[in-house]
Amino acid sequence: MKVYDKLIFEISKPGRRGYQLPADKFDTDGFAEIPGALLRQTPAALPEVSELDVVRHYTNLSAKNFGVDTGFYPLGSCTMKYNPKINEELAAMPEFAGLHPLQDPRSAQGALELYWNLQRALSSLAGLAEFTLNPYAGAHGELTGLMVMRSYHMQRGDLKRTKVIVPDTAHGTNPASAMVAGLEVVEVKSKPNGSIDVEDLRPLLDDTVAGIMMTNPNTLGMFETEIMEIAALVHEAGGLLYYDGANFNPLLGKVRPGDMGFDIMHINLHKTFSTPHGGGGPGAGPVGVAAHLTHLLPNPKVVRRDDGTFDIETSGECLGRVSTFFGNFGVLMKAYAYILSLGRDEIGKVGPMATLNANYIKESLRDLYKLPIEGHCKHEFVFDGLADKSTGVTTLNVAKRLLDFGFHAPTIYFPLLFHESMMIEPTESESLETLDEFIDVMRRVAHEAAETPDVVKNAPMTTIISHPDETGAAKNPILTYRDMLSAAN
Numbered sequence: 042m043k044v045y046d047k048l049i050f051e052i053s054k055p056g057r058r059g060y061q062l063p064a065d066k067f068d069t070d071g072f073a074e075i076p077g078a079l080l081r082q083t084p085a086a087l088p089e090v091s092e093l094d095v096v097r098h099y100t101n102l103s104a105k106n107f108g109v110d111t112g113f114y115p116l117g118s119c120t121m122k123y124n125p126k127i128n129e130e131l132a133a134m135p136e137f138a139g140l141h142p143l144q145d146p147r148s149a150q151g152a153l154e155l156y157w158n159l160q161r162a163l164s165s166l167a168g169l170a171e172f173t174l175n176p177y178a179g180a181h182g183e184l185t186g187l188m189v190m191r192s193y194h195m196q197r198g199d200l201k202r203t204k205v206i207v208p209d210t211a212h213g214t215n216p217a218s219a220m221v222a223g224l225e226v227v228e229v230k231s232k233p234n235g236s237i238d239v240e241d242l243r244p245l246l247d248d249t250v251a252g253i254m255m256t257n258p259n260t261l262g263m264f265e266t267e268i269m270e271i272a273a274l275v276h277e278a279g280g281l282l283y284y285d286g287a288n289f290n291p292l293l294g295k296v297r298p299g300d301m302g303f304d305i306m307h308i309n310l311h312k313t314f315s316t317p318h319g320g321g322g323p324g325a326g327p328v329g330v331a332a333h334l335t336h337l338l339p340n341p342k343v344v345r346r347d348d349g350t351f352d353i354e355t356s357g358e359c360l361g362r363v364s365t366f367f368g369n370f371g372v373l374m375k376a377y378a379y380i381l382s383l384g385r386d387e388i389g390k391v392g393p394m395a396t397l398n399a400n401y402i403k404e405s406l407r408d409l410y411k412l413p414i415e416g417h418c419k420h421e422f423v424f425d426g427l428a429d430k431s432t433g434v435t436t437l438n439v440a441k442r443l444l445d446f447g448f449h450a451p452t453i454y455f456p457l458l459f460h461e462s463m464m465i466e467p468t469e470s471e472s473l474e475t476l477d478e479f480i481d482v483m484r485r486v487a488h489e490a491a492e493t494p495d496v497v498k499n500a501p502m503t504t505i506i507s508h509p510d511e512t513g514a515a516k517n518p519i520l521t522y523r524d525m526l527s528a529a530n
């Protein structure tokens with residue numbers, strides 16, 4: 042192993058220093074104001090390294106990572122689009138980043154105006170009356186939206202409504218959020234073409250149903266063409282419609298969930314509205330509601346007074362709080378900058394371009410990969426592995442082999458409807474040349490699978506780790522360097 046590939050603690054040498062604080066300012070007397078009981082008695086066990094060691098170590102680490110800034114990242118359901126750097130610069134402006142969430146609203150008028158404007162912009166894109174920007178992520182938005190749904194029924198004294206209908210293709214967070222919100226999950230089946238089976242839905246709709254959760258286009262990238270009928274049926278039965286907005290990208294500026302009959306939705310700003318994600322970084326899951334639900338949105342609320350100034354309000358009628366303050370403000374700023382930089386007309390081109398790119402890849406590969414669902418997809422689609430499965434090369438093998446060619450893998454083994462799912466979402470930001478290169482590599486891997494299957498089965502060869510134990514990493518994480526060293530020895 043190269044020296045800078047090691048743990049930074051392993052390259053530590055006693056006495057080595059990167060930086061010295063001026064002794065006259067930071068001698069023990071300098072800490073006189075800190076109560077003795079809070080002062081550390083023994084030095085922290087930090088690595089002792091030079092500045093050069095630190096720079097090389099982290100620069101080398103960063104180069105081992107894969108990101109949308111290093112290559113094509115067709116991870117289905119995640120909308121890994123390019124995030125313009127100008128948005129980062131704006132979000133880092135000290136005038137905004139330096140604000141304190143408890144400062145007097147009169148001294149934060151610009152930030153509150155931005156907040157209010159973003160709420161309005163999302164409302165107009167979604168066709169819903171009002172948004173809260175407080176939730177921190179998509180799943181958090183789902184929970185908030187389902188709490189709105191539940192409160193709505195409870196406030197009307199309709200206490201029997203405890204069930205939420207969730208399609209069998211739904212993202213795992215949907216049933217999980219419903220459970221956390223104290224609702225019971227009922228599954229509705231999909232038809233062979235991937236859309237909700239209205240005949241299966243009908244008998245589920247009774248006076249115990251609080252609502253239905255849907256994504257449209259659904260997880261298979263197909264638009265639910267019967268949505269108006271589904272909305273009418275659910276509303277007739279007294280339920281509400283929840284829209285999982287993680288798949289909002291292909292509809293942006295063209296189709297509005299509110300017009301399809303949805304009452305509540307969340308938007309993943311870190312998918313559709315250009316915040317880098319994938320490593321678990323900060324996100325935002327604003328929740329929008331139709332007019333009859335606005336009183337339930339959580340505190341705090343940003344409002345505009347008649348004199349044009351902005352203020353913060355809390356109300357006793359709503360859910361209470363779902364976040365400490367106002368959500369992830371930096372992420373909100375990026376979304377706002379993104380929306381303004383595209384403008385009303387350009388934003389309507391995002392969805393069609395994402396849709397065109399997805400269909401282009403699908404049609405260019407369908408002779409070599411199994412396409413379980415025919416027809417025009419929206420922003421993403423699913424292959425059920427290789428068309429020729431006789432050599433035993435799996436979706437996992439293909440995904441690993443793509444890494445050798447510098448492409449991130451698609452989403453694999455989701456949705457669960459097919460055994461060898463491979464979910465591809467190119468987004469609108471990729472050029473024709475990049476798409477063609479990806480198609481060439483996917484074709485090459487399919488040919489390798491037929492001719493030299495072991496090459497694909499043993500991939501990747503170029504990455505430093507090839508087959509990590511993903512479940513073990515999640516269930517038994519090693520979080521300190523000492524544990525890591527003892528695990529290595």
Ligand SMILES: *Cc1c(COP(=O)(O)O)cnc(C)c1O
Nearest residue numbers: 118178179180212214285287309
């Ligand atoms: C990403 C995603 C979610 C969850 O969003 P997070 O921000 O990761 O919590 C929910 N539903 C769908 C369809 C998604 O793709």
